Amino acid sequence: MSNELISLTVDGVEVQVPAGSTVLQACESIGVEIPTLCTDPRLDPYGACRMCVVEIQPGPPRPMASCTMQAAPGMNVVTDSKSIKDIRKHVIELQxxxxxxxxxxxxxxxxxxxxDETFAQEIHQxxxxxxxxxxxxxxxxxxxLINHNRCILCGRCVRICDEQIGVYALDFVHRAIGTFIAPAQHKEMDCERCGMCIxxxxxxxxxxxxxxxxxxxxxxxxxxxxCPHCSVGCSLLVESRHGDVVRTRTNGLEEPANGILCAKGFFGHSYVNSDDRLTKPLIRRDGRLEPATWREAISHVSGALRGVIDRNGPGAVGAVGSPNCTNEDNYALQRFTRQVVGSNNVYSQSSGFHETFHALASVLGSRAVLRSQSELLESDVILVVGADIGQTHNVVGAHIKRAVRRNGRRLLTATRLAGTLDQYAAASVRVRPGGEAALLAALAGRDDLPESVTGASDTALQTMRDALAAAGSVAVVWDTGVWTLGRTEELAAAAASLTQAFADVRLFPLAERANTVGTLLTGMAPDMLPGLRPVTDPEALAEIEAATGAATPQDAGPSLADFLAGDARALYVMGEDLIGSAGDPDSMREQLADLDLLIVQDIFMSPTAEVADVVLPGASFAEKGGHFTNFEGRRGALAPAIIPVGDARPDWEIIARLAAAVGNDFGWRSHEPITAELERLWRMPDIEGSEPIADLNGALSQANGSEGFTLATEQHLYTAGVTGRHAPSLALMLPDAVAELNPADAEVLGVADGDAISVASHAGALNLKSLVASRVPRGVVNLPDRFLDAPPRRLDPAGPNGTPVQVTKR
Amino acid sequence: MPLGSGILKGFATVFKVGRRKPATVMYPENVRDIAYRFRGQVGMRRDEVTNGLTCVGCGLCETACPNDVIRVDTSENSDGTRAVDRYLFDVGRCVFCYFCIEACPVDALQRTHDFHLVTEDRRGLLIDGFKMIEIYEHDLENRPLQEQNIGPGTRPRLWFGDD
Known part of the structure; x- marks a missing residue:
């Protein structure tokens, strides 16, 4: 659409619209309401319902559908003549x-x-x-579900699934009066359950x-x-009634969601009103967790914390923040730990984003990493590596598909498993699990890496190299979820080496959880302050003192593992399941049980909460205000939709009350002062990249190319961590704990769907059900992540992806 | 006005009114007749097929209510239709405007003449749909006849589904 304006007349009023607008848009731009049934701002004009008819002079001597008619200079549009009104009334009467x-x-x-139209057309019989x-x-x-009787065959569901989501699960079947909507091509419905058709x-x-x-x-x-689920941070409209969240919908057409949601966004809210929510503070008495009042819990915690600080000093106290909590919650926890306790032992966990960010920022500078989604979609070539973005960050995946179809972007996929993105790809290869960095290095020019390591043949690699070389700009997208464990550094280095090989390479490491980026920027690290500045930076310390009126300790704390193995005596865990997410859950449980004081603040009874001395019920995303920071660094606002269930309280409020009980009142009575305080300290990181790109020779030659099975793991489209397990509608979609096998491999092993198999590695074995899935390439066994009953990390605590495993039938 | 005339006037009024028969009766031993158009508690019609509530759970009464009296909790029946889990009516908040009755698309809500709403416990004022059926059916047997001569300027108002 060009910027050139054309002018036409609507009902005698002169209108100026950009050339290429439709007559409908021209009418709406001056507030002339045209009734429509088949129009949706997210969709292309279709002209199915004929409600939007107008008369056009000079023009054809019959009413024209304004939604499909392009505005032309000098057009005279009549929208409210008697015959037009009769036609509209007639359309509704016929429907x-x-x-x-x-x-x-x-x-x-x-x-x-x-x-609405029936009333507007004043139809009474x-x-x-x-x-x-x-x-x-x-x-x-x-x-x-579908009720065919009510369907008016406008085709909006068919079109949104095709145009926006790129799935095309629905279509019209049969013809004329017998037409109805059904799964496309008479197959079983191949659906991503995003709910956009609804x-x-x-x-x-x-x-x-x-x-x-x-x-x-x-x-x-x-x-x-x-949305509280992944790091895309789609804006939602939360609908609640009588204290229950009943549904969530899209909210506006703005970035980053652009008017769509995925299954987690549309159906994944029901954990908020789950019966399993923690509703009362629990204090361990005689070995059992027993309900208590907030007054008891706060005084118990403050007394116990004081005891630990008096006995062992502030260095024995640590705090773990959460990518599931807001910026404000995390900021409150780090301020409490730094200024009230007086130690820098604040931590946050991410599968790989934090490490990836630091690795890339030290080489390329931080500006190279937190880029906006529009830069991704405007790149000439989009390269997806590792996990299938359509599964892990479904909405970004949908946008990529649309960018390929609408805007002529070229998509290259180098994912471990086949996915919906492949249909849109100009070239795609199945990368070997564990060989992702090698593949990127091979694309950047290394030619000594065999196909058994990268998974890509020389011709496929050359095709992709040619596509990358021909592009004016390249976006490299990878999910930094569980599969990057233990490989973040080499993956970041390989991605960085691409920036030297091709023109204008933009890197998009997509964080896993809603606020993984926020935990980074709010200073949830033992050596980083809010605004991602080192704890030794005197300027930053002065700024924080000016904003908060209190001093911050200047000596960086140890890493979480060192802290727990060292002088840890008390730990405050907010919204994080340390045991469930640990590579070695048993030793983590022992370490935590050894502490004098373990305070867990969560919304569900996690394995970590079960060993805690005090459990404090926190609030879910729908019950508190604040902000999540998405993968672009964009802050999305949360607003309380319902009152917290039971006695649960917003996380920042619990910390503020605790601070007041210890004698250091922050003066926070709502989340807004925290937002304002954080606003003064908030800044997008500005790190100059100075270090040279690491040489990967050693690392990559060790990449595995074994003869047996290789383990792959990534997040499934419907997994949403602990919250997802407590959301009935998501739990319904989630398959059982399975190991996915290629049909050919399954035949060799004599395994059918649902058979019990054992997947064993050097570190352990898991007993699972098999699922024969053609999306898995030969020689690979895929374990969807986040099954607490069978975590892939049992098979290799350091990083399960790419581990050689044996698969046997039980 | 001469001094003391007010007192005399007062005595005269007491004398005059004191000899009249009182308009009030000793409630609750005696109850005055109620007019047909009296606005009492809202009742509910029994569904003759299911012997349950006639209500279909559309929530229009809840929407029409100016005082947040009604709460309808619905869920899905096994056959996919709407099930009314709970119909709650907080009599203590009701102002007897009957907007709910006007809104009801299936005439489940009906007017009654019941005003004996006293309880010893505030929670007793929170009644459910089945209690409303009881109230309605009791009223059907005990309601006053419609007056034939209504004062000037008024017309008998026909309520939905009544008589």
Whole structure:
């Protein structure tokens, strides 16, 4: 669309619109409302419903659909003549011939566009004999159902699945009066369960099963918030009623979500009202965790903390923040630890993002890392390495697909497993698990790495190199989830070496959890202050003292492992499951049980909380205000939609009360003063890259190319950590703990779907059910991550991805 | 006005009014007749097929209510239809405006003449749909006849589904 303006007349009013606009957009730009049923701002014009007809002079002597008609200079548009009004009324009357009038029972009532238009056209009775259809409701999958009787065949569901999500799970089947919406190509529905078909449906034809009959649309309180699941940070509209979050929807068309959500965003909120939530503070008495009041819990914690500080000094106290909590929560915890306790032992965990960030920032500078999504989508070539972004960061994956189809970007995939992105890729290779860095190095010019290491043949590599060399700009995207464990440094170095080989390479390491980037920038590290400045930086220390009125200790603390193995006596864990996420859970449990004082603040009873001395119930994303920082460094605001369940309190509030009890009142009564304080200290990191790119010769030659099976692991589309396990609708979609095998390998082993198999490595063995999946390449066994009952890290605590394993039938 | 005339006027009024028969009765031993148009507690019609609530759980009464009296909790039946888990009516908040009755699309809500709403416990004022059925069915048997002569300027108002 060019910036050139053209002028036309709408109902006698002169309008100027950019050339290429539709007549509908021209009318809407001056507030002339044109009724529509098949229009959605996210979708291309389609012209199915014929509600938006207008008369155009000079032009064809018949009404024209304004949504598909391009505005032309000098056009004279009439939108409200008698014949136009008659046509619109007629369209609705014809739709109502078959549409059931079951509005009192229909979940869409209140937001139904057909209902609104019926009222707007003042239709009170039908001039036709009404013939309601009587198909039964059809269940499409765990979360979506379709009521064919209410469908008006506008095609919005078909189009949003195709145009925006790039999945094309739905289509029209049969013809004319017998047309209905069904899984595309008469197959089983191949669906990513993002729920966008439900959201775009103008009537109550496509329905959300978790939301069905839960509330009427006008009764819910709507709160704009941010999705708590992955690091894309899509904005959400949280709808709640009587203290229950009943559904979440998209909120606006702005970045980073661009008006869509994934399964986790649309259906993954139900953990908020789970019965398993912690609702009372628990204090361990005689070996058992027993409910207590907040007054008891706070005085117990403050007394015990004082005791530890008096006996062992502030250096014996540490705190672990969480990528599931807001910037404000993490900031509050680090301020408490640094200024009230007086130690720099603050930590946060990430599978690989923090290490990747530091590795890349030290070489290329921090500006090279936290880039906006629009830069990703505007790159000529997009290279996806390692995990399938369509699974781990579904919304970014959908945007990439759209960028390929709409804007002519070229996509190269070098993922371990086949995925939906491959269909859109100009070239794709199956990288060997563990050989991701080698593949990047090979693309950057190394030619001594065999196919058994990288997984890519020479011709495939050359095709990809040619595509990268021809591009004006390249985006390299990889998820820094569990599979990068133990490989972050070499992966970062290999990615950095690409920047020297090709022009304008932009690196996008995508963080795993909602606020992984936020924990980095709020100073949840023993050697970094808020704003990612070292604890020894006198300027930063002075600035923090000016903002908070208290001093911060200047000596950097030890790493978390050293701290726990060393002089740790008390640990405050907020929103993190140290045992569940540890490579060696048993030794972590022993270390934590050895502490004098373990305080766990969480929303569920995690394995870590089970060994705690005090458990404090925190608030979920829907119950508190604050901000999440997404992978771009963009802050998305949260707002409290419901009152916290039971006695749960927002995490920052618990810490503020604790600080007040210890005698250092921060003066915080809401999250806003924390936001304001953090705003003074917040800055995007500005690190100059000075170090040379590491030489990977040694590392890569060790990359494995074994004859047996290689273990792959990555996050599944429907896994959302502990929260996801407590969200009934997500738990429904989640497969059991499985090991995925290629059909050919399964045949050799004599294994069918659901057979019990054992996956063994040098470090241990896991007994799992098999799942024969063609997305897994030969010689690879894939363990979707985050199954607490069978964590892949049992097989190699340092980093399971790429570990040689034996698979045997049990 | 001469001194003392106010006192005399007062005596005269007491004398005059004191000989009248009192308008009040000794409630609750005696109860006055109630007019047909009296606005009492809202009742609920029994569904003849299921013998349960007629309510379909559309929530329009809840929306129409100006005082947050009604709460309808719904879920899904096994056959996919809307199930009314709970119909709660907080009599203590009701102002008897009958907006809920007007809003009801299936005429489940009905007017009654019941005003004996006293309880010893505030929680007793929170009644559910089945209690409302009881109230309605009791009222059907005990309601006053519709007056034939209504004062000037008024017309009998027909409520949905009544009589």
């Amino acid at each position: 109502l011939q078959h549409h059931p009038l079951d509005c009192p029972y229909c979940d869409q009532a209140g937001t139904c566009e057909l209902q 039908s001039p036709y004999e009404t013939v309601p259809k009587a198909h039964p409701e059809e269940i499409l999958n765990e979360v979506i 959201e775009t449906c103008p009537v109550g034809a496509l329905l959300s099963r978790p939301f069905k009959h839960a509330a009427r649309s006008w009764q819910t309180d709507k709160t704009a918030s941010t």
